[in-house]
Amino acid sequence: MDCDLICNFKKCRKRLNANAWVSIRKDIFCDDDGSREFNKSTTCPACQTSLSGTYDIIRVDLQQSEKYKTMVLAGQKPETVIDIASRALAFWTYQITQERTYQEFVTNKGKERNIQMEQYYEQILARTAAELTALKTQLAATKKELESVKKKYTEATEQILDKGRQYQKLQMLYDALRRKCITPLTFDMGDAPVHMPNRNPSNFDLTLSTRDSILRRENNVSVSTTVPRSPAEREFLLTPGPTPLPPTISDECPAAQSRFHLHIETPNRAMSRPH
Template identity: 45%
Template structure:
């Protein structure tokens, strides 16, 4: 809070207080002013020490509790009867007090401004470092994203190749399945044509399979024996495995 010549408000010089003075204030010989609360607390001890500059205030009039808004009667009588040079001297010292307060306030504002500028520079430096680290992180993330995109494109390409292979295999499978079905139907039709409809196995075997023929016994036939007599030859008999033909001679009376 800047203090100008047209501003008639003083600020408490107690560290970390800096409230506007109103009502009563404590004024010291070292040109410092304090609020009624901090002045009553600090100047009640003996010896009194100025909280602003640590000066010893041992004189009787080194500390004065004054009213900042005196009445009209007080202002009319406080300097009454004094010679003009005394009045001017008192006024000069009072104005010097105000000049010191203004200078002190200006120095405090400059100090606060310099500290704020240092803090701003530090914050800017930290912000720049954070921005650089963020840029590095973003660059790394962009590189990772680009690599992931390449990997994704590679997977897409492999997926498209696998999908094309799968479609080709499906087409081949459908083609082979159609050929298999046509061949199976053709075999069924050919089997039905070769099998007689009146054969009893035709009803038992609808799939067209023909039963194997049953073995037949060879018919007997006549042949001339060694003596010129006729004899009958029969077919193969299972009871005598060592003889191929069995000769049966006719009975003689």
């Protein structure tokens, strides 16, 4: 059992170890609160009971001297001493019981508050865990999508590079075919005299042919010319297509007109012409 009493004023609740004010309603107050409240009125600050009697309120010393303890009950009958002691013990028991009840009430309120706070934070924790799980799932999906996009980007890059290599290869093949099929001789022939290394009159035998046969023969001669072929040219496959018609010889194409101009003359005159 606690040996110290507590001030019953709600705003005070401090321990009593010196002077105190005691009421007949078994309430006790510290010296400061009792002096202030009872000087204003005779109403008990704890239970709001009127204390108008002579001995309804007294100021006591909680640390009595030995002489006072010897003389206060001296000359009283044993019954009186026991009665006074029993009433003093009843006051003490009431105060201790009230204090325990109050402390139990505060403890229960604290437990309830703790339970409520625990439930509240458990809900917050559960909600946070659910949000964290959702964020982890979303993060995993985002990472998966990112990997897919990276893979597609890599594939697209490879395709672009492959297309670029194919384009360069085709460009090289095109340039090679262009250099092989389109020679400077094709553009510089014009009206230049024809070189005749062999002056045998039999070389001047003229066979009359159509324009198509002459063009076909010249194309065959130009294609059959032996030219070293590169590996890229050997890999290139030219799909046969319809034979293009020769351009119309007109005044707008003097080079082509001069190319297909036939000089009909005797062998002696051709041989006598300066080269």
